[in-house]
Amino acid sequence: MVFDQAYWYLNIIPFGKTCYTNLFYNILICSDLTELWSATCGQQAMSAHELASKAASLALTQLRHVENHATLCQLQRDIIGYDKLLVAEREFIRLGCVYKHSSKGLQQTASVFLFSDLLLIASKSSSGHFRAHSVLPLHRLRLEPSDLPHSINVVDEESTVLISMSNDVEYSGWWESLSDSIEAAQDLRTLVDTQLTHIDNDTENTDVNTNVSTSNALSYVCWHRATSVTSDHLHLALRSQLSGYLLRKFKNSHGWQKLWVVFALYSLFFYKSWQDETPLASLPLLGYSVSAPSPTDGIEKDFVFKLQYKSHVYFFRADSNFTYNRWTEVLQTPMMQSRHNC
Template sequence: LYFLLDFLVYTSRGMTPSNQFKVHGQLPLFGMTIRESEEEWGVPHSFTLFGQRQSVVVAASCASEMERWVEDIRMAIDLAEQSSSPNNDLLSTSPSDNKLSEDGGGDQESEEELGGSRSSLERQGHRGNTTVHVCWHRNTSVSMVDFSVAVENQLSGNLLRKFKNSNGWQKLWVVFTNFSLFFYKSHQDDYPLASLPLLGYSVTVPAESENIHKDYVFKLHFKSHVYYFRSESEYTFERRVFHLSSVHLLS
């Protein structure tokens, strides 16, 4: 689902050469109502959006995401109705012909550029991932509040990243912004070596059983992806963990 001006647009992504999102329909926010539909449809975390001419049943991946979706949609409805009149400028008379290009190009997530050997962060031609691209693959959502908090929690500085297959550590300049970590060799570089989209990730401290015999280390993990990062002081460690924890990461 996308919010575009005074409309809610629902899309899907097919196996097309361009990997674009295909628009299936749109609902004006003006006059829209919402009703929980779990009992009616027997689908967990589902709710129905009633537009002026049609209705759509959707389902979130969990209860917390459903609450955030409903809250944001109701807020958008209120704002649309305060604009005095409905907006009738539809995308097209044939929504199925419309496509939204929000893809980073390809299905592999760039976190894979972090895995492997010492040279894994020295690849050229880095490709970033849009937030939409990451949300699609990880089956998660980003709310208005998430975006607001993310803007307030940007951070940059030196960080050490543990090599996956050895006990060595690589010092990098790391920028945390737009729900991602961007890795540079130094603060003077114009382009990142790699990026790690963090939506869906958890940030924790390694357990003793993980044999990370260093101070000021935190772990980022999502499914089978696990990364260890080390700060150079207690102060920078606490700042990193605080900022990462402040943004919606847990799916």
């Protein structure tokens, strides 16, 4: 139930981890050389500092490129009806769930995928994919406010698309992302292929469906929880990882289960032990909050933290105060707040 997201995460490890390691050590070297330079005013220390700074900057640039390419590859697997996402220089900006209004006034749930040069609007198909319905070049678009709450008119040369968001935070985030991306695209005016790919029903339900797993990929979680994520959030997600043994307890259960828990890409993956390759289950954390148990929860153990999304509640128990603080610190991210600014 987690393989698409786990595949995405594991795919970037060979090169992505190398970039992270190079960046980390270059930052340490820069810090040490700065102190040495300040103490000795040596020309060699200054030259070494400049070289390490350039290496760190290059590693960061390479890391962003790897993350963006991995994101485009994952989204191309998630989307059918448009097979031209993997284009050089294209950057992922934002994805999420919105409400699209038809010409007859009907409101339909839609997924919107924003890139540096185009806006793709899709619906969730019976196969679990997102089926593209329209691809709009950004340099031809402009935004207009709507009388409806949390709504934006996306105006093309030939049509207008009215979309609504679930709250003020989502509305502000989408308005800012769209405005900035449209402005940047108008300066570049990149040629965009907007032709949709024909997919018949048999192909949608068989051949394409064999490679999709819908439970954990961020695009599917955003769909079910009416939220969105940005490229900055994904960058943070890839840097925020933690693993270790925890005891897990459900809201209405009595016992605790010891599991090896991996936190990656804003999801918890549960294993029987650290040696297992396949997770038993997973928990996407978009929208979850992390806190200490309340008195009404009836938890009398030490080092316990609580994860909650609406009526879904989970308790996790660490083996020490240090481990407890480490987990709650890592889990306290903007992505997990119930009213985050995505």
